[in-house]
Amino acid sequence: MRILSAILGGLLLSASASAQDQNHLIWTESQLAELQQLVEARPSEGLENCVITAFDQPNSATDPNRRSRLATVAANELMMAHLEGCSPSAARSQWRIGSDDAKIDTRSLLMQALVRDDLTAYFNALRPRNPHYRALREAYATEADGEKRATLAVNLERWRWMPLIMGEKYLLVNAASFEATLWENGEAVRTWPVIVGKARTPTPIFDATVSGAILNPWWEIPTSIVAEGIGSMVRNNPARARSRGYVYQDGRYRQRPGPGNALGQMKLVMPNAYSVYLHDTPNKNLFSEEVRTFSHGCIRVGGAIDLVKTLLAGSATAEEVDDILASRKTTRLSTTKPIPIYIAYFTAEGASDGTVSYFPDVYGRDNLELAQNERATACAA
Template identity: 50%
Template structure:
């Protein structure tokens, strides 16, 4: 009975149902214990939970509640060594044994082609990758380029086969010099880019959903466990090849607008996709 009442209390806390009078005796600690049974135990999540308990402003509480919902959607085990992309922060962080050890700026999806939240597993790094053009981009631009200016399309490395299009490896390839091998149903990957000047922008929402990483070769070398020069040597031939990781690395694509800042207080980030409560 007590477990049932706790579930009712949790649902009431996040606005799913009205809390019955018989459950009013439960305190906030009961709800927090139940909430932690969903998703991972994490220092950033703990900071949001603490802020939620202390916050009195209804608008801020709604934002914190939405962020806690996003934490609960994550796997309960993130991995001893894992990557966490936070789309509003426009960054990817490498975590090892519960500690952030490195971070890189990223470019994420535009509001009309947003980067979705999901988890996957990285098994390797694809050097000098071919780009298999998604049909949405074929319809938007590449298909018309191939039809209307085939010479320019060939110069850019596009190869058409039936209704499918690929782009050869090379300096202008949309994936740059590397792409992480991370199978997923969204066709979203972390990769390099030839348009590196875009990393200098404060708001970096330019992609069709994939995640472009600053210093992608240094980033990939860190994951593989080799020096940057060693990875550069592996890619020097220009041939497409895959370098396997010693062990798979989970990657979690997240959307957190309330995160701990350097002053130990929460920072509220720009809600670039308008997902927080208004």
């Protein structure tokens, strides 16, 4: 537990080198046996073909610490497999969720694990902490269906690509399940249905920070959507364009706040490189569809006003939000604290009761060449 607490407290991020020489970690026979058990257990995580350095050679008479050095290499390889996955970089080329996991001083962590003689706690601390991962791991250990096992393996790997520490409070959008979930202290507390991008304009995978919301927003219309017909409407049928709130101002096409605004009554402030954000929508009927891929990439939220009231709790009351919405005045409000948001893609999702739900691979992203399918692929050291 001390090792887990150390990571949670951020004590080993960018840590300075220990005064002890970390190149000479000496392993006991019981620790070597424990590490071997951990290596042999990696198939239960979907890492069966992740290459780990063999360390079971006997000590050499001229180099009695050779096995300890090999064990240290193997332990770090296994750690990286648990922490960041074990697949080629091409497999995660579309996964643009940032992580500081590489800054964790794993050498210091391993040294502490050996000193405290608690390797198992060390590796447990490096596994994804979201309960969805635990449920997927348990299902993978018992699933006999080959297709389901492949799906579980891909999604286990995706969880390893997520940051180890996601935040005490964060939003997780799963584009495959069409849901946005608010997590607090490791538990899912609220969930809202969402609409995501079409197959030809998929919602990207990325992370950002929510700092507030804009109520009664203007819609800054992207060039690609202008080209689909709005531009010609404004030029050729200005009366119709005005009735829909479309205007051309300062060299750009916009839509005024109002009941027909494409963003509905709110959008979250979450700057990112993709100009993708969560927002309301006037087309509430689409939330009754089981597969909700209708947008150009942005994420429309069912119950968007409930979402914004939840996120603004502590900085604005529900009554204040309602008054601003009724005024139709564009207003920006800030959250009490920044909230991390992760736009992810999980086609298998575990529940607290241990069951697993499978979702359609609407973007065709499950066909990844993971280490599970590539025996020659080694984990990063």
